[in-house]
Amino acid sequence: MNAKRVVALCGGVGGAKLVLGLAAVCEAGDLTVIVNTGDDFEHLGLHISPDLDTVLYTLAGVSDPERGWGRADETWNFMAALRELGGDGWFNLGDRDLAVHVERTRRMRAGETLSSIVADMARRLKVTARIVPMTDGAVRTIVHTTRGDLPFQEYFVRHACAPVITGVTFAGAATAQPTPAVMDALAREPIAAIVICPSNPYLSIDPIFAVPGIRAALQAATVPVVAVSPIIGGKAVKGPTAKIMTELGIATTSQAIAAHYSGLIDGIVIDEIDAADVNSISIPTAVTPTLMDSINDKRRLAHAVLDFTGCIASDSSIAPRMPGPSL
């Protein structure tokens, strides 16, 4: 594999798994992760960035492997005391986790950009990948449901994704600017591949593309752009992706994922369970196990994804329907 610089786009837990695999197979400093901040919100007076923190904790090796979010060896005494005081207890913040929120909020109020703070925290936690928020501005994912419009975390945490989705919009996106590091990562040579991680396309990846300039930069990039489908056998590994697709009247297939990213990606990686879908997908498709439990799974999938982008890059006579390299 000759991959040098790799750019990944991702949301939270599902995407962060592949990011960890990519970090393991890339040279230090060669991976840039563009992270969704549409889930960010102000809570208890603190700026919370759930996806950024999941990526940060995952790459720093301090994330909780069971829970899927927050930090390992976490305690919950702040929350217990907060509830005693009648504070707002629906969003759990661990004691260790809280340090990021308090310190980030303090630095943002002092005028520092989110991207600068994230970069510094990543450095202090010895993360060699670049973690880049999609924007330093405020883009907020609004979930339109049959129960009304809900800010993302209200939908996702408070209502546990129960309301039926009718649409998703991104407040503030029209006037937002991508962080300089995003545009730099997408435009700077040499770059080997751009990978859309198996995050929720509607809630985690679309907000990134809603920031003016990012979609065009992806389209202008002269390297392969590949998505990894979050759908395995008609279901999502975790989270509401399949439920949302159903509610939006979209088939829960990797074909639908490929269609969703149409015009943006040069290829898609799907799970071997869905091998038969290859015939219905009109772009180069790689078939490989995509479930990531162990670090070996993550590393193996990362290798497979980068091998696939390598094939796409070298094969200028690529067929529109291609089963992908044998993996």
Add this chain to the structure above:
Amino acid sequence: MNAKRVVALCGGVGGAKLVLGLAAVCEAGDLTVIVNTGDDFEHLGLHISPDLDTVLYTLAGVSDPERGWGRADETWNFMAALRELGGDGWFNLGDRDLAVHVERTRRMRAGETLSSIVADMARRLKVTARIVPMTDGAVRTIVHTTRGDLPFQEYFVRHACAPVITGVTFAGAATAQPTPAVMDALAREPIAAIVICPSNPYLSIDPIFAVPGIRAALQAATVPVVAVSPIIGGKAVKGPTAKIMTELGIATTSQAIAAHYSGLIDGIVIDEIDAADVNSISIPTAVTPTLMDSINDKRRLAHAVLDFTGCIASDSSIAPRMPGPSL
């Protein structure tokens, strides 16, 4: 003892011990505690009120008995994570304790007054005494030292009271207003006694008197005002009181404490170790053990203080030098 309503003035740890004793001997709702907020400061973007919290935790029965500040059963994972991130680690905030700071800051930013927030938190923690900040405004104790001027917490915590004090001022005091609850407590009848707790006179009680109107209200009160000396045998039980007195050229005696409160108090309670000082103190003086280790010590001293105020109130022919009731 016929005492009904009692008003106590106090700072942090030392004063809170007597406050706990007073709460134990007063009927529920009959004790009002006016608390110093000159130690308050903004740290990590949070509003911290060390003395208010010490009184709140003490009366709620959740304070740490060993450490003297903060909460019992505390954990320190927030601080550990904060230091990893390069955050400002000189002021320790426990995980449980942090809930008060975060929630109070959120409510203050939303426009609520400090006194309203404290009252609500006290109610939720089942405290029946009224805990009243001296002001809802910002009065900040500035310690002038041979190393320069230091905000209180810088002097007290960061420099561990090491710099030599040349004076103390209270920034913002000139334009501050006492909270309505302070003036109400001092002016409303029937009131049995006003007690100045054995807190540091220069750093914990003087800021209260620096708020315009409080000193005059005390002087106008028609009930006995009694101070409990923080000096025992030439030393303070805890904290820098004796060190500061020495640096300011004041003898470390209860006589000097009585002189400091001259014109404000009708009597003083001193420790039995200093019984001989009775002859050099020109106001009614009660002699009794003032060290408060156990809850029984606190309750006993509270009884003694209120008995003493009762004697002063009933004895209109009180001698200017009076050894006080036998205790």
